[in-house]
Amino acid sequence: MSELVTGEAVALELRPARLPSRALAVLLDLVVAVAVYIAVTIGLVAATASLDEAAQIAVSIASFILVLVGAPIAVETLSQGRSLGKMACGLRVVRDDGGPIRFRHALVRGAIGVIEILLTFGVVACVASLVSARGRRLGDVFAGTLVVRERVPTARGGFVPPPPPWLAGRFSGLDLSAVPDGLWLAVRQYLTRMQQLDPQVSWRMAERLAADLAARTGAPAPQGVPPAAYLAAVLQERQAREARRAFGNGPAAHGPVRNGAVAPPAGAGGWPQPAQASGPYGPPTAQPNSAQPNSEQRSVEQPAAPAPIEEPSAQRPGTGFVPPA
Template identity: 55%
Template sequence: MTGEAVVLGLRTAKLPSRALAVVLDLAVEFAAFFIVTVLLLTLLEGLDGAAAAALMICMMVFFLVAVPVTVETLTHGRSLGKMALGLRVVRLDGGPARFRHALVRGLVGIIEIILLTGVPAAITSLVNSDGRRLGDIFAGTIVVRERVPAGRSTGPVVAPPPQVMAALGTDLVRLDLSSVPEGLWLAIRQLLGRADQLDAEVAFRMAHQLAGDVAMRTQWPVPAGLHPALYLGAVLTERQRREWQRAAAAAPYAQPMAPSPYAPPVPVPVPSPFAPPMPQFAPPAAPVRYLGVPPQAPAPSAPVPQAPVQSAPVPQAPVQPAPVPPAPVQPPPVVPVQVTPPPVLPVRAAEPQDAPPATAPVADGGFALPG
């Protein structure tokens, strides 16, 4: 949504609420200025008139310029009076006010509110349609209402009823929504989401402008008699339907389908009271993760320098000469030895004392037994 459109969609603060907030702020500032100045003059009794006047001027600048500027910068456009009435200072594009905006508002406010008793600020706020005073015009800011009273919603109904969707269904299906940029879709969602907080005229003007942009890009004009907000709601609903259809078509391939809530419950086995107790095993320790604290990845350990590995010297065996096969042993030659038989000595028979009788010789040269 464009910058000015955002601001116009908010409820701007008018003169009565702004004047009351300024009165509360000035009352607190002057009270603090008076108390601090009296204390300083009491403690510093020896000051002359010039020094006392200079001190009062410094205190006035501090409490009427420095303090309001600092408070609006730190609170993003909210002073004590604005907090009490639910007001806030924002830029024309809807963003929070910064230091330079608060400084310009404070310097101009000294002239138009304090020195000129607020007459230029009141006249400018009455003439301006957004209730802006001179400080807001020079700083490029606007004061809006943050708290919207209940029961004052006069915005149009933005949710398209089924009758409208049924009447526009054929034309919505044929629309080419690819030419509508994301920024325009965001503006439509913001408008439809804040319809209850907008004035009827402001909401109609913004819806008419956005509907014209959508009709120009989709080549489908707003049907006669249809509120622009309903037209935008119908187009946005059609876009969401197409996105849901594409997501549903891609879901079965991306992740398993969740079980149906209407499926019958799975029976849970109930252990028998007579069954022996089962041993209990402690589950493995799981990493504990605290909500809101992202899981911490283990810190990489520093590489430990490793000393180069020196290989031990391998002792080399002494080189043994190749064994020489022994020469075959030749048996000694066999020398024939002539053996001489020993001489046979004649044996002389002993003569018995009583010789037996002689026997006759046997014809074949043997001996005959004595008979």
């Protein structure tokens, strides 16, 4: 992956084309160009049969330059860096800043390509492409261009397992502004592939990522919470905040909604600790104290609207309580 910086200071991550794909694209272009050149030559020989030898040589040289040099330059200029071979291989010529090429870029590439591709049978171009870190030949170096891959195989996004239900909404008070994007990417990649790792290796990786995440947020993981569950819960909190920023604030900004009531987020010392963890996160390292209720048990869920109190009647005592039906 190559990082290009545009004129607006925007970093672009592009995949430079390597020698095999570029060689195949050049070979396809040469096959088409030679076929067109042979057809044009046959037509010109028939049309210039009455001319002298010098005129025929001049016409043949002009047809060679126009077909094998001018035509590729015109095609790359009009198609903004996509010749027939490059379109077939999913490649494109771009500037060093990632923008589309212009006529001067195609002209320099085509003129130098005559020497390093046609006259040397591609030896100079292959050596320059192998030496260059981004696979550029001499024409790309002098023109300030780069051949990149347009069709990048997309890998299937791994499934990120949700956190345990007893951790939902419990990290709404964390400050996630200091967490870099690289750490979020590492956490997401770990959660999508932790089932494929050795259990001990997976546990150590989760502990290291949880320590890095806790150092960035300034709040350590609660005692008794598995590190993988902690990572999944914090990642879900970040996704929930991004969704609220994109679609507007709702009740989720105050905490999880249960039975129509919004439960306030737990404090720093009121993290719930389950008797056993469910899902792929493994058992917690500590068991909860059954004699002391946790924060979820302490939060009393209130109904959406209180039930109306019926007035006492002659058949019912005026105690203020409604007898059961």
